[in-house]
Each structure stands twice: as C-alpha cells, then as structure tokens.
Amino acid sequence: MSHQDLPPKGGYPALQWKRNLPSRGFRPSIYLAIMGGISLLGCIPLTRGIRERREYQREKAWSRLYLLPLLQAEFDRDFVRRSTALEARERELMKDHPDWADNKPIYNDGRARIPSFAVLEGQKKAYFVYSDESVDVKEAAS
Template sequence: MSYHQDLPPKGGYPDVQWKRNLPSRGFRPSIYLAIMGVVSLLSVIPMSKGFRERREYSREKAWARLSLLPLLQAEADRDYVRRITALTKREQELMKDHPDWADNKPVFNDGRSRFPSYVALEATKN
C-alpha cells in the first residue's frame, strides 16, 4: 500500500479574511464636519442681523422713554399738587372747630417741603 501525503497546493493557500469588509456608506467624517460648519456660518448671519435690530429697537425705546420723562414728571407733579390741595381742604374742614389749629402751619419745623412716602386713598361710595 502506498501512502500519499496531503500537501498544500502550488502557490499556497489563499489568505484568510480576518478583517470586516463593510462597504462605506455616506461621506467621510471630515465632509460632514465641513457641512456642519457651513450650515452654522449661514445661520449666524441672520442671527447677528437680528441682534443688531434688537439693539436698535432697545435704543429707540430708551430714547422714547427719555423723551416722555418730562411729561410724566409734570403729570406726577400735578397729581401731587392735586392730592395736597385736597388733603389741605379736608384738613381745614375737619379742624375748623379746633381752636389751637393753625392753618397751613408746617408739620416739620425746618420749613422744607417733603414728598409723602405713601399715598392713602379712601374708598368712595358711588
């Protein structure tokens, strides 16, 4: 009986495939990064225009408030005079029979005018 030894084929066996051979899907990551950068830049441009516009609106609002300030101050002064006059008349009406009460005598002795720190409103019956 003759023995036959099994030998490799001429030229050797083919290489064993040990790496995964997946097909590439999509672009390289650097291209995705570039696309994200372009989209970010294109979105910053309208945003900066909006910031400028908002700053201009706030500046305009501040100037409008500064322009209205004398009018509002005059209105507050008129309201203060009206309230003080009404308070004085009410005080005269209440104290007309009191012998020691002096009309329009300052409450404080230094002669300075002081604004009230609060306004007391009474409920009116309609």
C-alpha cells in the same frame, strides 16, 4: 515514501481575517471640528441679532424719554390738585383744634412728598356687578 499534501495549484485563496464592518465615517476630531465650525458661523447672526435687539430696546427707551416730561407734567398738575384738596380737607376737619398747626410739614428738608396714606371718598356707581348693598360705602370709606 508517503505522499505529502501540497497546496492546490495557484495557492490557497486569501483568508478573510479582518472584520467586514461598514465604515464609521471620519475621525471623531473631524466631527468635533465641523461642529465647532458650525457654531462659530452661527455666532455671526447671533451677534447681529443681539445688537439689533439692543437697538430695539434703545429705540423704545428714547421714545419713553421723549414722552416722560409730558407724562410728568400731567402727573404734577394732578398732584398739585390732589394735595391742595387734601390740605383744604385737613383745614376744614381740624379748624376747631387750637393745637393744629396748619400745613406744617412733617420733615424739615422742604421737599414735597407724596402722602403715604390718603383718605378717599367713594362714590357709588349707578350699576353694580359685584355689589354688597349691606355695606354703606360712605361709612366704609370714612
């Protein structure tokens, strides 16, 4: 009989059949969970910051509310001054026209309105930065 090959004593060494790749870390779902957790934690300072910013805006708004009557009162005096001057100017301009109804309001609801158009008289300044000497300011304004 011929000799048959036999395994070496102690058997063959283990055959590496599995790929030897480095570990890829955790499962994807764990990474997703970690990310969600970080986002949730970040929501806490985010919410605090949004609330604080809202308080800043409210602080600014109340500051403006406290100043509003003061600014409005100043503007009202200026409005009365300007509108009285405008009416006087109108009266002076239209004194020779018999059809002119003095100080007649345009609307019948009795409200005071800021005029849409105003005739303004310019006053020349003593020095010019951008000046066009050929234009007569009084003529251009009238």
